[in-house]
Amino acid sequence: MARSERYMPDQWILPALTPENRAFFTSGELRLQRCRACGAVQHPPGELCNVCQALEFDYVAARPEGVVESFTIVHHVTNPMLEQRVPYNVAIISLRDYPHVRIVGNVIDVAPGQMRIGMPVTCTWAEVRREGDGADPITIYIPQWKHAD
């Protein structure tokens, strides 16, 4: 797994873990939910398959490669924690292996003026130790993207 520093501030909000999303956020892979009945891959992981409505899933790792489908450069400080972070980008990335899967993320090594729709990207992970919410401490892996040559 390629590692990267977290793009958002250290204490910035984390995903609450659920039985469905635990694989995606704690594996350090693009581990996607796959329906055991029909094989459909869906993201975000859900409680039932949106193709056949089955309730049982396993998880399949996609290669860490994607394409920028859209992006925005955020300038407005929507929370005081972001005062030093703006301007930053938010992107929608589709996966090479599963083009219908779109993941919201950040492209961490591209300047605002250089962002492009169609830009190829590879995934890295920021490791964040999550504790203090009553649950057992656990490491969360936040997927983050870098420009691919």
Add this chain to the structure above:
Amino acid sequence: MHGKAAVVGIGESKYYKAGASPHSALQLASIAIRNAIDDAGLVPADIDGLVTFMDTTRQHAHLCSWLGFETLNFAANPMSGGGNLCMAAINLADAAISAGYARNVVVYRAINQGREGRYGRSRGAGFAIGEEAYRAPFGAGVPAIWNALLTKRFMHDYGISQNALAEIALACYAHAQRNPRAVMHGRPLTREAYDNSRWISEPFHLFDCCQESDGACALVLTGAERARDLRRRPAYILAAASGMDSKGALWAFNDPDFPHRSYRKIGKQLWERAGVEPSDIKVAQFYENFTGTTLMALADIGFCAPHEVEGFVAEGALRWPNGRLPLNTSGGNLAEAYIHGLQLANEAVRQIRGDSTCQVDGVELSLAVGGPATPPGSAVLFSRNP
């Protein structure tokens, strides 16, 4: 499918910038609802149905006790997204009246963002649940950012420039200058000021984003038969539509229609039910939480193809009095007030009555579209004739 119910009364509170209202949301609701009932020439005891949407204060069910309604026969508070439900609330009231569940239904929305939290602020620390788990950790915790992501791709796919976004903002601000209710009354917007305003989330400048407001608005609906005997000219519901395509609400931009929203289906249903076409419409109120998604709505509901949007809105085409389709004639979410879009319905009714501050001549049909970024979407088409 048409003419079953009509709007016979409209009302509103004073509209405020977020934080400026001396009144709570409940107090604002009471003012708007009382004004709408007065406008209809009815009394609170006549009302037996109450519909709002996205009322997270949980005061909705209590309101009839405070307002002097005698019996509540129908109550609803749909919660899915936000302003996408504004015209769906009217659709619901029409359905309740048409089915005979209630006789006289109030539809209202009251917001006090000053007290309840401003919609443009995001949470910082902690843990994000539901759909937010896939957006907020990446700094995408507010609607401006979600809509910017949709708009950026829509502009890219269909060759739409910043000029088209600016046209929406300029039309809304121009119309607000004639409307004393508008928070931005007396604050005209020039193209230069638009271009020079700070970025919020590209491609949105400050003036591409709706206001954060405190205020309330309300409408009284009754059956078309009874409507004729009341004191105001009824705005008959010719057709309403609310819904989305299959898988239209898959989280975090995974719906198959990306970057489009649910308007194509809404438009198809609306025109089929009404038996008219977009070219029959001379004035329209389109929900603009952000200018970009309004362009998407205009195209997808059927006014033009997406690649024609730039030309459709160019050179003041949306501006009263000379534009081909005066849009948001009271100033809209951008410049009148952001009452989650329901105030657009009040303005659509004024266009039928003939008393808008930007009145279009000879209005027979008056369109109001809710939306956009969160499915299901909704729209209502009012008619001057039953």
